Structures are given as C-alpha cells and as structure tokens.
Amino acid sequence: NTGQDAVSITGFDLSAPFSQTNSCPSTLVGGASCGVTVTYNPQTAGNTAAVLSIATAEPLANGSFSVSGRAVVPTTNLAMSASMVDFGDADVGIPAGGQTLTVTNNGNSPATVTGVGVTGSEFNQSNNCGGQLAPGASCTVSLAFVPSAYGSRSGNLSLFEEASGTLYSAALTGSGNAPVLTLSPSALNLGSAIANYANTSAPVTVSNVGNKDVTGLSLSTGMADFAISAQTCGVTLAPGTSCTATIRFAPT
Numbered sequence: 001n002t003g004q005d006a007v008s009i010t011g012f013d014l015s016a017p018f019s020q021t022n023s024c025p026s027t028l029v030g031g032a033s034c035g036v037t038v039t040y041n042p043q044t045a046g047n048t049a050a051v052l053s054i055a056t057a058e059p060l061a062n063g064s065f066s067v068s069g070r071a072v073v074p075t076t077n078l079a080m081s082a083s084m085v086d087f088g089d090a091d092v093g094i095p096a097g098g099q100t101l102t103v104t105n106n107g108n109s110p111a112t113v114t115g116v117g118v119t120g121s122e123f124n125q126s127n128n129c130g131g132q133l134a135p136g137a138s139c140t141v142s143l144a145f146v147p148s149a150y151g152s153r154s155g156n157l158s159l160f161e162e163a164s165g166t167l168y169s170a171a172l173t174g175s176g177n178a179p180v181l182t183l184s185p186s187a188l189n190l191g192s193a194i195a196n197y198a199n200t201s202a203p204v205t206v207s208n209v210g211n212k213d214v215t216g217l218s219l220s221t222g223m224a225d226f227a228i229s230a231q232t233c234g235v236t237l238a239p240g241t242s243c244t245a246t247i248r249f250a251p252t
Contacts, residue, residue: 004030008057015050017042018067042071074109076163078133080170085157087145087174091212096145096174101157103129103168104138112162116141120155122148123172129159147176150210179239180210190226190249199250206233207242225251 001007006029014020017040024034042048047070054063081102090096105111113129122145129139147153155172184205193200208214214237219228226249233243 001028001030001032003061006030007061009054010057011055012036013053013055014038014067017048017071018050018052018069020052038067040067040069040071042069045071045073047071072108074107074163076105076107076109076111076161076166078111078113078159078161078166078168079104079106080168082170084171084173085143087143087172089175089177089211090145090147092147092149092176092178094146096147099143099145101141101143101170102138103133103141103159105133105135108135109163110134111164113139113159114162115158115160117159118143118155118157118172120153120172122146122153122174123155123157125157143172145172145174147174150176150178150180177212178210179208179212179214179237181214181237182207182209188247190247193249193251195251199248201229201246201248203244203246205242205244206237208237208239211239213238219245221247225249 006027008027009024012020012022019039020036022034022036028034038052049066049068052065052067056062085099085101087096087099103113110132112132116125116127116129118125124144125141127139127141129141133139141157153174153176156169157172158167158169160167184207188202188204190200190202217233217235217237219231219233221227226247229246229248231243231245233245237243
C-alpha cells in the first residue's frame with residue numbers, strides 16, 4: 001500500500017491453471033506490504049495467461065497483475081557421443097587403449113538410466129550413469145577391449161531409459177593381432193615305399209596368414225619314418241609370407 005490510508009482487502013481472483021496464496025491481512029495500512037505467491041500448474045502444453053485481481057472496499061484501490069506461463073511436454077532424449085566405438089588393433093590377450101562414451105540428456109525432464117551392459121565377452125564397461133540424469137547433464141561409460149583371438153571382433157553397448165522406455169545402443173568393434181600358421185596340404189599321402197630300401201617325398205607349404213610375425217618357428221614330423229629332407233623356413237615367418245618343407249617317407 002503506497003498510499004497513506006489503510007485499504008480493506010476483500011478478495012483475490014486468479015483463474016486456473018494459476019493459483020495463489022497470500023499473507024495479506026484484511027486491512028493493509030498505508031506504507032505496509034504483504035506477499036502473494038502464484039503457482040502455475042498446467043495440464044496441457046502451450047502458452048497461458050491470466051490476470052491476478054485484488055479487490056478492495058475502495059474500488060479506486062483495486063489492483064491487477066498479469067501472469068503468464070508456458071507449459072512443455074516432459075521429454076527425455078538421450079544422446080550418445082558415438083554410435084560406434086572402434087578400438088582398432090590390439091594384440092591377443094593384451095588390453096587395447098580404453099575408450100569413453102558420453103551420454104547426455106537433451107530432454108527437458110530427468111532421465112533414469114538403467115541396464116547398462118555390453119555383449120561380446122572381449123568387451124567390458126564401467127559407468128557413472130546410475131540414478132537420474134538431469135536435463136542437460138551427462139554421464140560417462142568407460143569401455144575396454146581385450147581380444148581373445150585373431151581377426152575382427154564385435155560387440156554392442158546398450159542402456160535403457162525408463163521414463164521413455166527407450167533402448168539405446170552403440171556398436172563396438174576391434175581386431176585381434178596374432179600370428180596364424182597354415183599348412184598346405186593339410187594332409188599328405190606319401191604312398192608306399194619298400195622298407196629300408198626306397199623312399200618317397202613331397203613338399204608342404206607353411207604360411208603365416210595372421211598379422212604378426214611367427215617367431216621361434218621349428219618344424220618336425222615327430223615320427224622316425226618321416227623326416228624333413230629340405231626346407232626354406234627360418235625361425236621367423238613374417239605376416240603374408242610362406243616357406244616350404246620337403247617331407248620324406250623312408251620306412252624302416
């Protein structure tokens with residue numbers, strides 16, 4: 001009350017979806033003030049406006065104030081920093097460099113992240129995404145890869161957001177480095193030979209079809225009647241290369 005005379009307040013009027021509570025006495029003396037709290041409780045999305053009216057016993061002292069609000073539909077919209085995480089190459093049995101994926105709530109209401117997990121036994125994860133994720137907030141998923149075999153490996157990261165019922169996922173890829181030996185032919189038939197008199201022989205090709213050097217290579221037959229009569233193989237066989245060994249059959 002900015003005047004000098006007391007004002008008798010007879011009521012307040014405010015239409016939904018707004019409501020009010022106040023600390024105003026029935027008579028507000030000159031120079032005094034009281035508080036009015038306006039609450040906005042929209043039921044539908046969109047813009048809303050209303051007028052807060054204050055009635056007094058002296059009509060010239062009546063007051064009014066415009067109030068407005070904008071209601072939006074609550075949404076959660078998670079975004080992953082990548083849809084695929086590639087660990088590149090790593091030696092079999094040796095952990096690859098770790099990768100981190102960021103999960104952000106781009107919606108306007110809190111998101112509840114649950115069920116974070118990975119498929120593929122060679123991939124692992126840890127995260128700080130438990131509980132609620134506020135609008136605009138982020139959490140991180142730390143990923144690890146330890147290949148168990150040579151070649152391309154794959155998996156999948158998934159997480160569930162409860163409010164929207166949405167399952168989010170990202171592909172996981174990597175490759176295991178290892179030497180891989182093959183023999184061609186895989187079976188060798190040297191026919192028949194007279195004991196202690198004649199022998200037969202045939203070549204075998206040894207190939208490294210992996211992507212790492214074979215080291216400490218040593219060839220043997222393991223049987224007295226079969227021997228390696230000649231070979232071009234050394235102790236190291238580089239990826240993509242081959243050597244040959246001649247197998248002799250001399251029965252005794």
